[in-house]
Amino acid sequence: MNELLQFKTKLIEYLLMIVFITVGCGNQNDSFSWVDTIPKPWTLSESEFETYLPKFQERFPDYKDRIKALNLWRVGTPYGMFCLGEEAGKDTGPIIRNDSSDCTVHVLTTLAFAESFTWENARDAMVDIHYKMDENGEKKPTYQSRWHYTSDRLLNHERTENITSLLVPRNDLEAIEIELNRKQDGEEFLNLDWSSKEIIHFIPSSKINKKLLKKLPAVCGVAFVKRKYFKLGIVIAHEGYFIDNANIIHASSEFGKTMNVDFLEYYFHEDEPRFDGVMFYKLNPK
Numbered sequence: 001m002n003e004l005l006q007f008k009t010k011l012i013e014y015l016l017m018i019v020f021i022t023v024g025c026g027n028q029n030d031s032f033s034w035v036d037t038i039p040k041p042w043t044l045s046e047s048e049f050e051t052y053l054p055k056f057q058e059r060f061p062d063y064k065d066r067i068k069a070l071n072l073w074r075v076g077t078p079y080g081m082f083c084l085g086e087e088a089g090k091d092t093g094p095i096i097r098n099d100s101s102d103c104t105v106h107v108l109t110t111l112a113f114a115e116s117f118t119w120e121n122a123r124d125a126m127v128d129i130h131y132k133m134d135e136n137g138e139k140k141p142t143y144q145s146r147w148h149y150t151s152d153r154l155l156n157h158e159r160t161e162n163i164t165s166l167l168v169p170r171n172d173l174e175a176i177e178i179e180l181n182r183k184q185d186g187e188e189f190l191n192l193d194w195s196s197k198e199i200i201h202f203i204p205s206s207k208i209n210k211k212l213l214k215k216l217p218a219v220c221g222v223a224f225v226k227r228k229y230f231k232l233g234i235v236i237a238h239e240g241y242f243i244d245n246a247n248i249i250h251a252s253s254e255f256g257k258t259m260n261v262d263f264l265e266y267y268f269h270e271d272e273p274r275f276d277g278v279m280f281y282k283l284n285p286k
Helices: 002-037 046-050 053-059 063-074 103-114 119-130 150-156 210-214 227-232 263-267
Strands: 160-162 174-180 196-204 219-225 236-243 247-252 257-262 277-283
Touching: 002 063, 046 119, 053 063, 053 103, 053 119, 063 103, 063 219, 063 236, 063 247, 063 257, 063 277, 103 119, 103 236, 103 247, 150 160, 150 196, 150 219, 150 236, 150 277, 210 263, 247 263, 257 263
Parallel strands: none
Antiparallel strands: 160 277, 174 196, 196 277, 219 236, 219 277, 236 247, 247 257
């Protein structure tokens, strides 16, 4: 009799555990589906947009969950190349915006929005993320001090930390020895009075598969290497967010908007790789 009672007790505990897990997972999915119930971000004014920032903080206290939620919300944002600037000087575009993105703008503004409660917070965060420190230890928005090169940012910016070499054996990596911003003819690609000699490792297309993707954080960054750009002093041709070990959310010039698509289907278009390799990076909150 005691054995029967113990069995029934264990059975009830097991069933309650299943219900708890199911309800918990359902609530988690519901939390992300919330972003489909609010206005599209690119339709909102700055003042309207900022009213949602505290709601993302409240609903998604975990930093990575908040990054994912913001990414999902921003799917569909119209594409606009080189749509940010310093609001003065050489490039008078806005420091931050919500109505348009190119690939890097999508990555960086999402980071800024993820740590902000107001539009002014986000603007200040964007200055911190998008610009290098000067000789006085200050970050000022100027064309010269901007992080123009994604590969430079991955190697040297604490917020987007390169994790590529941690994912595959050393022998599976390819390396490029390059002077960033220096073309083959010796001229600068951008007029920055700056270049940087680097050895940059990346994972070639032949090593990209589901097994690799499973090693990655559930939310991280991905940058795509293009060999034909090396002669220009450039390594990275595109970047975006890698989500749930399966999808890429990125601002796509091809489709004219921010897209959420299967990573492998995107990378291997009609069985041919779009790029020559990838770098992955971890997202670190301030």
